[in-house]
Amino acid sequence: MELTVQGQTVYAHTGGQPFDPAKPAIVLIHGAGMDHTVWNLQTRYLAHHGRAVLAVDLPGHGRSAGAPLAGVEALADWGRDLLDAAGAPRAALAGHSMGALVALETAARHPDRVEALALLGVAEKMPVHPDLLAAAIGDDPQAIELVTGWGLGPRGHVGGNPAPGLALVPTSRRLMRRANPGVLGVDLAACNAYARGADAAAAVTCPALFLLGALDRMTPAKAGRALAARVKDSEVVVLPGVGHMVMVEAPDATVDTLAAFMNAR
Template structure:
């Protein structure tokens, strides 16, 4: 699906079904430097369960026109423009990593539109090591390797290779997309206030082997949110790729 926001092209993968306003809508938000591709193992599954599914490419990512937005707050406001454009009512928001910060800030600003939220591999704040930011700003491919190492030591086990390397493919991608995202995560400060303000049912899914958002940090986040539940999967940070089947089963249970 392609729409226009602020005269820029926006792409959202919809499992080829478009949007039926009589159905509930699940919106997937990708992490730093990534795109709708990371949700490929879950889109069709939820579409087959009679949901609208929208895996949105943020500006400057995937098939959406740039430039990238430079703060979590700007992304939250941009998402509301997308939902308005599509005439959506209440939505179910699912974010991964940086997408959790976006879902968190969106919930603080536009809570009336939210039915439920699922946070995957996320926290209420995501400080980024200056070494990683510096590598990304210089377009160094080591930035991608560091992301995978800090996310999950066993990244070489991924079928088909490192999933981040297959999306972030050039020094330009690293400088103009990944670096901007990492700085946005590092600068976000409103997470604690937003987390304590969430009023809709929320599910937290964490990876037991995740080194980017460790379990204790994740639990601290989930305990800030009223009416929340959590589930831990034996995998790293890229939960929707490493163990998509268990993840989507737990989400499906939660949505019932």
């Protein structure tokens, strides 16, 4: 599905079902340097179980036009405009990593548009090591190796993909290598600069699920728990043996947890 948001063409995968704004809507937001495909299993399941789904490619990512937006706050306002373009007055938001910060900030800035939050691989602050940030800004291939190496938990480094014949490390590399030049650097800089996590969490008025990986080395589960404690109505689920890439390392557990949370609303 293509939409026009802020004058640019945006692609959103709808899970094989037409997007119907009369249904309960959910927007799935990917992390730095990635695109909508990281949500493939969850997108299809939710779309075939009563949800109107938009798994978006953020500006400049995947099949969406334009340049990547330089800041979480700008992306949060873009998220509001995405809902306008889709004709959805309200939606649940699910975000991973940078996408989780975008979802959190959107709920804080536009509470009338967000009915629930699901935040995966998230922390109040997401500082990026200067060497990694410099490598990403310079389009050094080593940046992808570092993000992939740290982002996946142990099972991801020994295959880890539930689909036969596929492995998570090479799949993650290919996904990030197909991003446009400069995208990863812009995204990591946005994560590094974002300092409103605590304030945004305190401003959230909707229910929030924190779905965390017990072995996450980028946003440790204890940091996710600390952020959850700042949200008035939150619940925390920690998946054992899982790293930062929660929805691709544990796709079935992720979709089961998301569905249960959304159905309880």
